[in-house]
Amino acid sequence: MYTLPRSPSHAPCPWLYKEATTHQPAMVVLAKGELAQISLPAAHPPVADVPTVDLSAPAGPEREAAARALVAACEENGFFRVTGHGVPAELARAAEAEAAAFFAWPQEEKEEAAPAVGYGSKRIGVSGDLGWIEYLLLGVTPGGGAVPVTFASSSTLPCAAAAAVGSSTSSTPAGPLRGLLEEYTVAVRRMASAVLELMAEGLGLSGGALARLVTREDSDCMLRVNHYPPRPAAEGGGGAPSLTGFGEHTDPQIISVLRSNGTSGLEIALRGGEWAAVPPDVDAFFVNVGDTLQVLTNGRFRSVRHRVVVNSERSRVSMIFFGGPPLGERLAPLPELLGDGGRSRYREFTWAEFKNSGYRTRLAEDRLSPFEN
Ligand SMILES: O=C(O)CCC(=O)C(=O)O
Numbered sequence: 001m002y003t004l005p006r007s008p009s010h011a012p013c014p015w016l017y018k019e020a021t022t023h024q025p026a027m028v029v030l031a032k033g034e035l036a037q038i039s040l041p042a043a044h045p046p047v048a049d050v051p052t053v054d055l056s057a058p059a060g061p062e063r064e065a066a067a068r069a070l071v072a073a074c075e076e077n078g079f080f081r082v083t084g085h086g087v088p089a090e091l092a093r094a095a096e097a098e099a100a101a102f103f104a105w106p107q108e109e110k111e112e113a114a115p116a117v118g119y120g121s122k123r124i125g126v127s128g129d130l131g132w133i134e135y136l137l138l139g140v141t142p143g144g145g146a147v148p149v150t151f152a153s154s155s156t157l158p159c160a161a162a163a164a165v166g167s168s169t170s171s172t173p174a175g176p177l178r179g180l181l182e183e184y185t186v187a188v189r190r191m192a193s194a195v196l197e198l199m200a201e202g203l204g205l206s207g208g209a210l211a212r213l214v215t216r217e218d219s220d221c222m223l224r225v226n227h228y229p230p231r232p233a234a235e236g237g238g239g240a241p242s243l244t245g246f247g248e249h250t251d252p253q254i255i256s257v258l259r260s261n262g263t264s265g266l267e268i269a270l271r272g273g274e275w276a277a278v279p280p281d282v283d284a285f286f287v288n289v290g291d292t293l294q295v296l297t298n299g300r301f302r303s304v305r306h307r308v309v310v311n312s313e314r315s316r317v318s319m320i321f322f323g324g325p326p327l328g329e330r331l332a333p334l335p336e337l338l339g340d341g342g343r344s345r346y347r348e349f350t351w352a353e354f355k356n357s358g359y360r361t362r363l364a365e366d367r368l369s370p371f372e373n
């Protein structure tokens with residue numbers, strides 16, 4: 001266990017044990033053409049009506065109702081809010097504050113630290129997707145630790161790189177941020193497992209196989225911390241444009257568990273394709289159904305398309321845990337969920353195969369279609 005720093009903003013800089021000496025505004029450096037590429041027409045999507053699932057509902061009718069609400073939410077939009085989650089608020093806040101302190105480093109120092117911390121900015125994946133974003137990307141090791149995922153070894157979408165899983169943490173100096181993110185990851189992984197247990201109950205699946213997919217020693221999980229700086233002022237006055245923070249996509253894993261500070265920006269695509277804004281909630285977590293869960297449920301659950309639009313004068317910091325299965329895990333619709341006709345909509349594949357297949361795709365592409373029967 002790691003102790004929380006008394007004052008995160010005055011703790012030594014994470015990993016590298018040095019204090020940032022100069023203070024520049026945190027920024028994402030984009031060329032003019034790149035800025036034009038990520039500009040979005042002003043839009044004000046309606047606010048999403050996000051269902052809430054109380055993970056602490058007591059066994060009996062209340063828990064059964066929570067399981068039903070969870071399944072209904074996964075079928076409808078593939079997205080819900082979790083309360084009663086058991087992750088200590090002070091741990092989440094301290095991890096977030098420590099990450100924000102790192103993002104406030106001068107740009108050159110962050111670039112220098114990039115290989116040690118899994119830092120990247122503006123480029124998401126290897127296929128040219130850009131965003132008004134900087135991030136830390138950490139693979140979760142079998143021992144529960146977190147190791148940086150370098151850009152070159154990460155896949156197009158946030159998947160833990162194979163190289164990160166099981167690799168040693170000894171080459172990267174430890175520090176307060178690293179320790180806090182590890183502790184946070186342990187707590188959120190536990191919650192992801194509890195969500196999957198409740199889901200299995202709602203689906204009438206026996207045993208803990210679904211939850212075990214993300215809790216095994218060799219499960220391919222990861223943590224991503226995203227920072228979206230405030231949108232830049234418009235040149236020459238006038239209204240500032242909205243920018244793409246994280247372009248539209250679905251998450252490839254089983255589930256993603258997201259927490260963010262109080263800044264808006266996350267949008268989900270509803271069943272009919274229209275975008276809806278997710279109101280921020282610092283006390284709750286949001287769960288996305290990922291592509292793999294859509295496959296396991298034979299398309300009954302919907303892998304939710306989502307994006308982040310930057311149109312605020314405030315920074316957004318979000319921390320997302322991605323629960324993925326072991327690399328060699330064979331994935332196919334669960335026999336219990338094949339439905340009346342018994343027809344499987346997807347052919348069997350391994351998680352490693354799926355990741356490799358998605359590696360060079362653009363963020364917005366449908367990565368499941370090559371696996372449809
Ligand atoms: O930063 C966010 O709020 C969401 C980002 C996201 O969808 C992702 O990292 O997969």
Ligand SMILES: [Fe+2]
Nearest residue numbers: 249250251306
């Ligand atoms: Fe995502």
